[in-house]
Amino acid sequence: MPNNKSVVFSAQNVSKTFGAGKNLKTAVDNVSFDIYDGEIISIVGGSGCGKSVLAKIMLGLYQPSRGTFLYRDHQIKNLKNHWNEVQSVFQDPFSCFNQFFSIRSQLEDSLNILKDKPSKEEVKARVDAGLLAVNVKPSDIEGKYPFELSGGQMQRMLLARIFALRPKVLIADEPTSMVDACVRANILDYLMKLKQELQMTIVFVTHDIGLANYVSDRIFIMHDGKIVNQGTPEEVLDKTQEPHTLKLLDDIPEVHKTEWIKNSHRSKK
Numbered sequence: 001m002p003n004n005k006s007v008v009f010s011a012q013n014v015s016k017t018f019g020a021g022k023n024l025k026t027a028v029d030n031v032s033f034d035i036y037d038g039e040i041i042s043i044v045g046g047s048g049c050g051k052s053v054l055a056k057i058m059l060g061l062y063q064p065s066r067g068t069f070l071y072r073d074h075q076i077k078n079l080k081n082h083w084n085e086v087q088s089v090f091q092d093p094f095s096c097f098n099q100f101f102s103i104r105s106q107l108e109d110s111l112n113i114l115k116d117k118p119s120k121e122e123v124k125a126r127v128d129a130g131l132l133a134v135n136v137k138p139s140d141i142e143g144k145y146p147f148e149l150s151g152g153q154m155q156r157m158l159l160a161r162i163f164a165l166r167p168k169v170l171i172a173d174e175p176t177s178m179v180d181a182c183v184r185a186n187i188l189d190y191l192m193k194l195k196q197e198l199q200m201t202i203v204f205v206t207h208d209i210g211l212a213n214y215v216s217d218r219i220f221i222m223h224d225g226k227i228v229n230q231g232t233p234e235e236v237l238d239k240t241q242e243p244h245t246l247k248l249l250d251d252i253p254e255v256h257k258t259e260w261i262k263n264s265h266r267s268k269k
């Protein structure tokens with residue numbers, strides 16, 4: 001990969017286990033990789049293969065049980081500092097917003113995490129810009145509460161929050177799971193926009209190897225806690241004989257298959 005770019009995350013033989021004895025569960029099993037500045041990396045695999053646990057290690061929510069995991073040359077100890085630079089979008093947008101506070105106030109409050117706290121005017125301007133970036137008129141959410149919006153709209157609010165916060169790194173765990181195909185394509189376009197306009201590094205977690213092909217610079221295929229295949233979309237999709245990758249390719253719905261391959265990121269380049 002780009003040898004002139006700096007390393008954002010570095011994993012050396014990282015494992016994460018839960019429980020002990022006969023209840024021991026190895027969720028992440030001896031993975032090693034580097035992720036570089038400005039890359040979009042997709043982590044792809046079936047349910048329970050360890051994607052979210054790995055994403056949580058990146059967020060500092062779990063410490064590895066074995067191995068070394070570094071964010072820009074240091075172990076993740078101070079979560080407040082870490083979250084100043086590394087932010088996430090999770091599967092369920094409703095769990096990220098409190099139903100009893102207006103959306104606007106929550107978007108504005110989320111900027112409190114920033115070390116250099118912007119002025120009141122700048123907070124408002126950044127939230128407005130975030131909303132516009134995901135094609136929502138600020139007036140459309142004025143005085144609205146989370147329960148008044150659909151799942152798809154709430155997912156946009158999460159992305160608006162990211163545009164307003166402008167973290168250096170975004171961990172996006174299945175951000176498209178609650179939306180229909182059309183909105184899903186829009187959200188993927190917003191992810192690309194985050195990368196292009198804000199030079200964000202993005203780790204995108206998904207079941208869907210077709211989506212990964214569409215957005216990624218590199219893809220990591222996970223199975224049973226291990227990274228069983230990694231490389232550029234070309235390397236992973238076109239040349240591989242790796243059985244878990246072939247299985248994931250088989251699982252792409254037939255109707256999407258040609259569309260995803262045709263519209264893929266690499267064919268746009």
Ligand SMILES: Nc1ncnc2c1ncn2[C@@H]1O[C@H](COP(=O)(O)OP(=O)(O)OP(=O)(O)O)[C@@H](O)[C@H]1O
Binds near residue numbers: 025026045048051207
């Ligand atoms: N806190 C925990 N305690 C015990 N086991 C856990 C814990 N978190 C995750 N696991 C187990 O680790 C494995 C990997 O879980 P993970 O949530 O990473 O899967 P995933 O790949 O994200 O799946 P999905 O696609 O369904 O979200 C699963 O077997 C899960 O049950």
Ligand SMILES: [Mg+2]
Binds near residue numbers: 051052053173
């Ligand atoms: Mg998960």
